[in-house]
Amino acid sequence: MKRESHIMLRLLAVIGFLAVCYQDLFAGEVRFSQTLPPVLPPKARIYKFKAPDVTIKGLSSIAKALGLNSISGKYDEQQKFISYVEGDYIVIQWKASGAINFKNTKRYYKEDSGAPSINLPDDQAIDITRNFIISKGLVNEHELFLEKVSHRRMVAVDKQMTQRIEKTVETIVIFGRKINNVSVDGPGGKILVYVGTDGGIIGLKKVWREIDREIGRVNVVNRDKALSNIVGRLSVFPKAEILKARFCYFEKGEEDAQTYLEPAYVFVYSAGNENFPEKSVDILPASDKIFEGFTR
Numbered sequence: 001m002k003r004e005s006h007i008m009l010r011l012l013a014v015i016g017f018l019a020v021c022y023q024d025l026f027a028g029e030v031r032f033s034q035t036l037p038p039v040l041p042p043k044a045r046i047y048k049f050k051a052p053d054v055t056i057k058g059l060s061s062i063a064k065a066l067g068l069n070s071i072s073g074k075y076d077e078q079q080k081f082i083s084y085v086e087g088d089y090i091v092i093q094w095k096a097s098g099a100i101n102f103k104n105t106k107r108y109y110k111e112d113s114g115a116p117s118i119n120l121p122d123d124q125a126i127d128i129t130r131n132f133i134i135s136k137g138l139v140n141e142h143e144l145f146l147e148k149v150s151h152r153r154m155v156a157v158d159k160q161m162t163q164r165i166e167k168t169v170e171t172i173v174i175f176g177r178k179i180n181n182v183s184v185d186g187p188g189g190k191i192l193v194y195v196g197t198d199g200g201i202i203g204l205k206k207v208w209r210e211i212d213r214e215i216g217r218v219n220v221v222n223r224d225k226a227l228s229n230i231v232g233r234l235s236v237f238p239k240a241e242i243l244k245a246r247f248c249y250f251e252k253g254e255e256d257a258q259t260y261l262e263p264a265y266v267f268v269y270s271a272g273n274e275n276f277p278e279k280s281v282d283i284l285p286a287s288d289k290i291f292e293g294f295t296r
Helices: 002-026 056-065 122-135 223-234
Strands: 029-032 043-049 074-077 081-086 089-094 100-104 144-157 164-179 182-185 190-195 201-207 211-219 239-250 260-271 278-285
Touching: 029 223, 056 074, 056 081, 056 089, 122 144, 122 164, 122 190, 122 201, 182 260, 211 260, 223 239, 223 260, 223 278
Parallel strands: 029 239, 182 239
Antiparallel strands: 043 211, 043 260, 074 081, 081 089, 089 100, 100 201, 144 164, 164 182, 164 190, 190 201, 239 260, 260 278
């Protein structure tokens, strides 16, 4: 009986060893093009957002601040948003987040190849859009920072049909959000301002929830553990490459409700078929206490 037990124990040990070897053999390779900063704060603040107050009266004030008279147009209320249309302009406010979309419906993303090219240097576009945001009181100026400037270009052909001419028909200035020197990532925490061919503002998107108060502090999950967690999650793929790695606050998009602003680790990675890898994002909690999480 003892001999049989001894053989069984040895057999189980061999099976365990083979299982570990099998796991190591088929675990995927995870490479880093970018990793987390070497030093991260040991603690982070947690904030509570104000509940969005989305009403016709409130939208009227927003429309007026954006330069419309807010009276002569038409208001409409849908399940997810309310809107105001005045002439060529429309203002939409989302109920879940309080986010704002504002655009000239005849020009926003509709400048055609016949439009003149923008001769506006990026630094001037930045000044115009920043002044617009601040003068309209759209966000807290101290949280605002320039993220990037992009352009929408079109290709036209001259009258002789012999030469292709590339034109810049929109400049998009994107501002991000920082709170206590920690960037806000995700679809929220951004304001995009669209500048047309005449240098005027033709569109705006703002997802920027208003903070009510700080409700406490939490311990930050240390860097090594965060990296170990993401490697473990991605090892199911034959190959994966982490393209961006960030410690940040995470703010959801315009159609999502969110009560708390919490720290997160955001990893942008490519994985899957080696010839056709797909880009994805993984969001991991960066604190030892989760108030709400990051899923819908």
